[in-house]
Structures are given as C-alpha cells and as structure tokens.
Amino acid sequence: MTVIVEEPMSLGAEDDREERPALVPSLFAFIAPTLYFSTADEKVELLPAEQRRLLKWKISTVTPNIVKHTIGRSHFKVTKKSHDWLGCWGHHMKSPGFKALGEHQKLNHFPGTFQIGRKDRLWRNLSKMQVRFGKQEFSFFPRTFVLPQDMKLLRKAWEDGGSRQKWIIKPPASARGIGIQVIHRWSQMPRKRPLLVQKYLHKPYLISGNKFDLRIYVYVSCYDPLRIYIFSDGLVRFASCKYSSSMKTLGNKFMHLTNYSVNKKNSEYQTNSDDKACQGHKWALKALWQYLGSKGVNTTLIWEKIKDIVIKTIIGSEPYVNSLLKMHVRAPYSCHELFGFDIMLDEKLKPWILEVNISPSLHSNTALDVAVKGQMIRDLLNLAGFRIPQKEDVVASCSSASSSTSSLYVVTRERTKPNLSADEKVKRAFYLAQHYAEQDFLSTVLDVLTPEDVRVLAESEDELTRLGQFERIFPSPASSRYLRFFECPRYFNVLLDQWEQKYWSNRTKGISLLTSLCEKGVHLGTSDPLHTWSKCSYISSFEPHKQNLIGPSRSRVVVTHQHRSHHDDYDDGSDTEAASVSSPTASPSPGSSVTSSACASPQPGLTQSLPPHQFASL
Secondary structure, eight states, X not given: OOOOOOOOOXXXXXXXXXXXXXXXXXXXXXXXXXXXXXOTTEEEOOXXXXXXXTOEEEOOTTOOHHHHHHHHHTTOEEESSOSOOSEEOOOOOOGGGGGGOOTTOEESOOTTTHHHHSHHHHHHHHHHHXXXXXXXXXXXXXXXXXXXXXXXXXXXXXXXXXXXXXXXXXXXXOXXXXXXXXXXXXXXXXXXXXXXXXXXXXXXXXXXXXXXXXXXXXXXXXXXXXXXXXXXXXXXXXXXXXXXXXXXGTTOHHHHOOOHHHHTTSTXXXXXXXXXXXXXXXXXXXXXXXXXXXXXXXXXXXXXXXXHHHHHHHHHHHHXXXXXXXXXXXXXXXXXXXEEEEEEEXXXXXXXXXXXXXXXXXXXXXXXXXXXXXXXXXXXXXXXXOOOOOHHHHOXXXXXXXXXXGGGXXXXXXXXXXXXOHHHHHHHHHHHTOTTOOHHHHGGGGTSOOHHHHHHHHHHHHHHTTOTTEEEEESOTTGGGGGGGOSSOOHHHHHHHHHHHHHTTOHHHHHHHHHHHHHTTGGGOOOOGGGOGGGOOOOOTTOSSOOOOOOTTTOOOEEEOOOOOGGGGTOOOGGGOOOOOSSOOOOOOTTOSOBOTTSOOOOTTXXXXXXXXXXXGO
C-alpha cells in the first residue's frame, strides 16, 4: 500500500520555526503585495481576521496533498462548493468554462493548452513549426504520424525503413503509460482507433544498463506577454529492467517504458528516498547532473538544449491559448499553468521531447518526491502572485476593510482589467508593423513608456523577486532569437525583450526607473505628455525633425500584414492589425510599414487600414 509522505515537522519544533510575514510587498508603489507560501520549516504569520476570511481555496478530486499542505501553511481554508475562492488546483476544463472565473480568482490552467498536452496536437504543432523553420531548429522530436489521417504516409515510411526498425504506438490522449506498445511488424498495428505512431528512439543513453527519462517542471505565469520559467530540479525515472535492443524484448514494458506508474508494478523496482543519491529507479534531476558531471559530461549544454525545446514548444501553443484567453477569460491574472515536460537523452546525450503533461503528477510517495515537488509547488505559488482582492469582488457580506489594511486592496482592478488608451493602441500598432525592423529601431519602444507599459514591466520585475528555485527562460537577455517563431507578433513580447536587452546587466537601473514612475502613479493612468507616445517631444535618430501633427479627422495608421494562416480560426489577429484613432500619431520611421494618411499610398493588397470604430479590437 502506498503511503503519502508529508514534509517532516515535529510538534515540539513548531515554535522554533522561523515566522515569515504573510505578505510580500511589491518593489513598487501602489501595487498590492502578494501572499507568501512556505515550506514546512517555516510558519506564516496570521493576517487580520477580515483578510483571513477571504483566504479560501477550492479543492477538487485531483488537488494533490502537496498543494493542500502548502496552502494550509498560509492559512487558506479549503472549500468544495463555495464560489468565493481565490485559488484552485483542479481539472483542465473546456474553454467556455473559463468565463465563470472572477477577476480575483486564479486557476492552474490556461484554455487551449491541450494543443501541446494532447500527444497528437503536440506533434501536429511541432511538425508545422518544423515545416516553417526547418529541421535545424526543430529536430528535437521523433518522426511521428497521427492515425488514421497519416496511414498512407506511415505505410510508405515503414516500407522505406527496412525490417529492423521499431515504432512506438500511443493513444493520443492517455497518460501513465496506458495503451503504449513498441512494435516492429505491420501486422501489430491496431487499425480501428486513433493512434500516435512514432519512430522509437532505440539508442537511448543508459545508466547502469537502464533506460531513463527526465521530468522537467515548466511554469507559465502569463501568455501575453509570454513568461516561461523552468524549475532547477526535477525527476529522473528509470525503466526497471536493463535495456536490450533485441526484437524479442519489445513486449517488456519494464524495459522499454520509463513511466513510474508502470514500473512500480515490477517486483524488481527499487525505491529511493534520498534526493542526493544516485540509487534506485527514481533520482532527483540534480543528482543526475552530479553523476553525469563526474563522467565529464557538459551538463550545462544539455540543460540549455532542454530550455530551447521548452521555449519552442510553449510558443507552439501560444496562438491558440491567446485567442481563447481573449474570448473566454476576463483577466490575465486568472490563469497560470504548470507543465511536466518528458525528455529523453539519446546515446549522444541529445535531448528529445516525448510528451507534455498539462496536469503533471504531484503525488508524493517518497521523501524524494516531497523534496522536489514540495519546494517546486511552494516556489510556484509564490511566483504566481496571489493577491487579496477587493472585498466587493468576493462577497458582499464581508465587512468593509479597515483603514489600516486598505493598502492590501489597491490596484487589483486596474491591473486585471487594463483600459487601453487610443495612444497606447497606436503605439502597439506602430511597433507590431515593423516585421523586419533593426534592433536600433526596436529599442525605441522603451523611449516613451505608457501606463500599461509601466504596469507590465513592474509586474515582470516583481515576479523576478519571487523566483525561488525557478529560472525565467523567456524573456531573457538571449531570447530575441525566439520572436520569429511566434505566429502573431505581440507588442508586450517586443517590449519585454527590449527591456531585458537594455537592463539585464544593470537590473538596479531598470528597477530604479520603474520605481520613480510608479511613485508618480504612471501605471495607474496619466495624461502626462512624457508618457503619451503620440505626443512625445523627444527627437530620435528615426525622426530627425518633428513632423506636423495630423488632425484627428485625417489620422490613420496603416499596417502591413503577414500572410494569414490556418490558425486564423483560433486567433482573431487583433494584435497584429493596426487601426486609426481620433488622436494625432507620431511620425513613423522612414521605410516603415506604418504610415499616416498624409504619407505615400501603401502598396495594393499588402496593407489594410481600419476605421476608428474598429480600433477597439486592439
């Protein structure tokens, strides 16, 4: 019988534990603090009773114990039926269900992530990326066919491959190794059900003769702008029988599958409770790096390749998720998600992606599981930035906040429901039109920071103070190269990318700038010309002399479009289209694809301009 292990904590040591404040202040003025989550060796102070009453967490049948323990230490009360909860760790649900989320609520999923969480959708999306950008960038997944659609293509590949090839077949939406087989004869292929068929990675890297894979924990706090984090530790899951390439062994799941749920049934399976030990059939990822490092392996290079796989795969889901977020989710705050990436190393230590889990197992059956997953969940919840909401957003029956605690409630509505000005819409349209702009031009996006720019940059910097053992891998100082993989360019991705390039080597300077702007309340909205992009008086190298401002009635922004693709039925394209406004626009750079009505006429068929009433789509 499996025993659920919880973090060790003796009652006698209760009062010896360090007490931490319940709230983590923002770096910046007029931005609400976030709730603090601890590991078992800390305790969290009690908030005043009127705030504590708001700490409700909705649990479901899939809420892991490790999440329950972590929220319990921050004094959340669990509820099954109530509608006034702040957080929930539950099932993925159909996209329209997200409409029910209040602006103060946070669920552990985004709509549309099944586009990488289902095996068939993952391979379809990665294959499309490979066609667009080439095998040099997208060669980290095995050749894959989705049946029945690809039956003829598979048959040809099978016949071309010779008699010694192995294929692995998987149901498209299963988990825990259910329905997976390795086959080598065409007659073994099931015909009557949907299937994923992949070229089997028959030369894996072995340790002590055993095959293994890596469970990498990836956290996305936001899809627009896209912010991706990777946890520094993870799990290494071994097959429980020594590997053989013989065709006669293909039916042995304990040899060819690495799933814990499969191998734990083997009488030969050896447990491991020590997160630092290289023993048994499950290790901590950090223990693997130690082991490989002792063999002279460049583990940093492997880790960088894994990060590259993660970023490109998440970008593959981006157009779907952002489209569904616009349709079904009221506030960006309401969604965040943990992904479990399964990675295998081949004999040359090249990492390959096997699948992505949108509800990775958080069961903690051993002290090793608790050490890795407990720390990861605690860091994730801190990174998520849970806030105490304004009371009227939760329950009308709660007493009003006292003056001493009213600072807990500031900014929630402004940050979750931004009301973009016409000026900000024109700025976005202008920069999104520059499809092939040089770095010198893109860097000007930071010259005039609008209220929403400041809000997003402050939120991003605050997250970096709550990383724990996570590392942000997008955006990063080196992430510019990934922007071309986005099907639709996003203004905030450009903004954050330029911010990273400018301030990564001197974060203090960037934070100091944002501090002064937030102290003035710029992120809450301002009419200051210094933060109104279209009225800016600065002279840049792209605007050697100030143009006459065009009157409101004639002002028009025209944006060149990239080719439309089959994703259009998922994405409304509003972030890539510009429009006209009834306020003056800044003069565009020479040769840019954004122009005013006073400029030269655009080429027929390449541009589209939208009248003012359609500007709201931005």
